[in-house]
Amino acid sequence: MSRPLSGAERLARLRLARSDTVGPVTFRELLQHFPNAVEALEALPSLAARGGRKSALRIPSRADAEREIAATEALGARLIVYGEPDFPLRLAAVDPPPPVISVLGAPHLAERKAVAIVGSRNASAAGTKLAATIARDLGQAGFTIVSGLARGIDAAAHRASLDTGTIGVLAGGLDIVYPEENRALQTQIAERGALISEMPPGTRPQARHFPRRNRLISGLSLAVVVVEAAMRSGSLITARFALEQGRDVFAVPGSPLDPRARGSNSLIKDGAALVENAEDVIAALQQTPMRPFTEPDATHYGRASGTPFEPDAAMRQRILSALGPTPTAVDDIVRQTGASIPAIRMVLLELDLAGRLHRDPGDRVSLLPEE
Amino acid sequence: MSRPLSGAERLARLRLARSDTVGPVTFRELLQHFPNAVEALEALPSLAARGGRKSALRIPSRADAEREIAATEALGARLIVYGEPDFPLRLAAVDPPPPVISVLGAPHLAERKAVAIVGSRNASAAGTKLAATIARDLGQAGFTIVSGLARGIDAAAHRASLDTGTIGVLAGGLDIVYPEENRALQTQIAERGALISEMPPGTRPQARHFPRRNRLISGLSLAVVVVEAAMRSGSLITARFALEQGRDVFAVPGSPLDPRARGSNSLIKDGAALVENAEDVIAALQQTPMRPFTEPDATHYGRASGTPFEPDAAMRQRILSALGPTPTAVDDIVRQTGASIPAIRMVLLELDLAGRLHRDPGDRVSLLPEE
Numbered sequence: 001m002s003r004p005l006s007g008a009e010r011l012a013r014l015r016l017a018r019s020d021t022v023g024p025v026t027f028r029e030l031l032q033h034f035p036n037a038v039e040a041l042e043a044l045p046s047l048a049a050r051g052g053r054k055s056a057l058r059i060p061s062r063a064d065a066e067r068e069i070a071a072t073e074a075l076g077a078r079l080i081v082y083g084e085p086d087f088p089l090r091l092a093a094v095d096p097p098p099p100v101i102s103v104l105g106a107p108h109l110a111e112r113k114a115v116a117i118v119g120s121r122n123a124s125a126a127g128t129k130l131a132a133t134i135a136r137d138l139g140q141a142g143f144t145i146v147s148g149l150a151r152g153i154d155a156a157a158h159r160a161s162l163d164t165g166t167i168g169v170l171a172g173g174l175d176i177v178y179p180e181e182n183r184a185l186q187t188q189i190a191e192r193g194a195l196i197s198e199m200p201p202g203t204r205p206q207a208r209h210f211p212r213r214n215r216l217i218s219g220l221s222l223a224v225v226v227v228e229a230a231m232r233s234g235s236l237i238t239a240r241f242a243l244e245q246g247r248d249v250f251a252v253p254g255s256p257l258d259p260r261a262r263g264s265n266s267l268i269k270d271g272a273a274l275v276e277n278a279e280d281v282i283a284a285l286q287q288t289p290m291r292p293f294t295e296p297d298a299t300h301y302g303r304a305s306g307t308p309f310e311p312d313a314a315m316r317q318r319i320l321s322a323l324g325p326t327p328t329a330v331d332d333i334v335r336q337t338g339a340s341i342p343a344i345r346m347v348l349l350e351l352d353l354a355g356r357l358h359r360d361p362g363d364r365v366s367l368l369p370e371e
Numbered sequence: 372m373s374r375p376l377s378g379a380e381r382l383a384r385l386r387l388a389r390s391d392t393v394g395p396v397t398f399r400e401l402l403q404h405f406p407n408a409v410e411a412l413e414a415l416p417s418l419a420a421r422g423g424r425k426s427a428l429r430i431p432s433r434a435d436a437e438r439e440i441a442a443t444e445a446l447g448a449r450l451i452v453y454g455e456p457d458f459p460l461r462l463a464a465v466d467p468p469p470p471v472i473s474v475l476g477a478p479h480l481a482e483r484k485a486v487a488i489v490g491s492r493n494a495s496a497a498g499t500k501l502a503a504t505i506a507r508d509l510g511q512a513g514f515t516i517v518s519g520l521a522r523g524i525d526a527a528a529h530r531a532s533l534d535t536g537t538i539g540v541l542a543g544g545l546d547i548v549y550p551e552e553n554r555a556l557q558t559q560i561a562e563r564g565a566l567i568s569e570m571p572p573g574t575r576p577q578a579r580h581f582p583r584r585n586r587l588i589s590g591l592s593l594a595v596v597v598v599e600a601a602m603r604s605g606s607l608i609t610a611r612f613a614l615e616q617g618r619d620v621f622a623v624p625g626s627p628l629d630p631r632a633r634g635s636n637s638l639i640k641d642g643a644a645l646v647e648n649a650e651d652v653i654a655a656l657q658q659t660p661m662r663p664f665t666e667p668d669a670t671h672y673g674r675a676s677g678t679p680f681e682p683d684a685a686m687r688q689r690i691l692s693a694l695g696p697t698p699t700a701v702d703d704i705v706r707q708t709g710a711s712i713p714a715i716r717m718v719l720l721e722l723d724l725a726g727r728l729h730r731d732p733g734d735r736v737s738l739l740p741e742e
Contacts, residue, residue, distance in 0.1 A: 130626075130628065252627060253624030253625065253626070253627070253636055254625065254626050255624070255625050255626060255629075256623060256647035256648065257497050257500070257501065258626075265624055268624065269644070274639045274645070276627035276636060277627065280640070
């Protein structure tokens, strides 16, 4: 997408992204079903109503959206919606892409080849040293280092790459420091690197924000290096996103007697390349064929024309009865109902906006119990 | 090979195996070219002469061989030549098989499913503990543990599997304790497990004996687990033999900052499965299809009949001129000379017995400078 978006379309995309129940998947679906965000935004209340929504859907006003843009710019940052020319290419290629990001600092860092380094907050001295060494050496080899500005491994990776280029991805707004002990580091990254967030200014990070931050960390990167990670840690979530996004996952091993190595060792068992230093990372990256980063459905996405397909009441009922509390693959709904995929996707979108749908991994969906 | 060997054949095989310049490859070649070891033994001096040997080939006498058998039996052990019914099946399947082994203790341990655990002599406390835990748990799961009776990892693995079944493979003779600090352990293994050696009683282990011991360790096992191993260590040699023999290689990872983990981490980089405990070993073994352990060329090996093929002088000269100090693949010699493989193999065997041939990995050979 090289044409700049119109001001109205930009604002409509931001308002869509900030509407109730609209996450990245719903945002993508809306842009696929409607010719543009302006029309999608107009249709939003009726879609939600057809899906069975009882309460009104909260949609931010034009003024709300303008206020968010102004607040972002007041921080010295820039708000970029999906589809704008300066939206980072690798993030645009993530499926679904983040609808809106804001960037403080040097945006070109996101366009260089980049590697994420993530790991435990309670890192060992050895782990911190390894993260720093790998970050420094990759930085000197021309890689941007991406991480999550957490304590431990993340902070060590950022510090070691301040001179060469580092991107800190925040779970909350750009103006919120978290954790407090990384205040100085966050300021240094804003000045010398780049901070990126999906959330509006003022957002305090909550548990549910961290997976979205992790998805950005992997999405911005060619590969994720996990240095020390316990089982069921955020670093493993980042690694999972990386695999879903077609990124490489590398892990630094540790002794089986060290609980901080459990997660990284388990990644290697599951097929991640074992890396011990920056040279290993570079060698492993060279073994992966270069992926052209293109947007999914680039010919179609955001370019739907005419009136979106609307299934009739009978068809809508048939699709609805194929759904239940157990996750069902969309392909199975096709087989069971005989409905077309656009029809099914439209009904799912309506249910989603009504807050009645849960999207499960592997293009599966389930119906939430009615309020 | 289920028929017992005749006493004469058994003695001839032992004498062949103990002759000058006869290693496992030459032994195999001799058994492939001659109907039996008795005839091969008779032909040995003339083969060596045709190969250009100047000094006499030292061939042990019948009395020498009988003395070795008696000395082995005096230790309470049994000497088993390749082809005898109680030669361990997995060792017989190694190509080339060890020509002769002696076994002290419970020979049935070599027929159970077995896993080798090997590693650093200067093991860390953590490494020793891991080796012991894995050995104990695999032992309790019914596996024989095989190792090399070295200090460190080997000793820990043996100690932890004394109750369940352990095989110590010695580089020297069965009656030689090495290292001295493992004297009590070696005695315990003789009493409760099994000791196996390729060397005659009285042989003190020398550097050149260790690779042959390592080849036996991997050959006796379904898989080799490397616990802590520096680069260029004997454990990596065992791992390489394991791969050549079609055995699995597993490695326990460690921190990249620990030099003792370099070798095991590098094995994982090269494709070895990362294991942290016995369950991982068992799971990884289950992913490998069961290999039927059969002797190579079972229909032919040791069953050649009639007079072996003898190339004429012109052909012999042509084959000889295709050889040089640079390792050459046997296939290339076929292409270059037009000679048949049996003819080439016979000339190589002659050169080998004359001490003029060096056998390189990958069925390549080179000519040694004349004495």
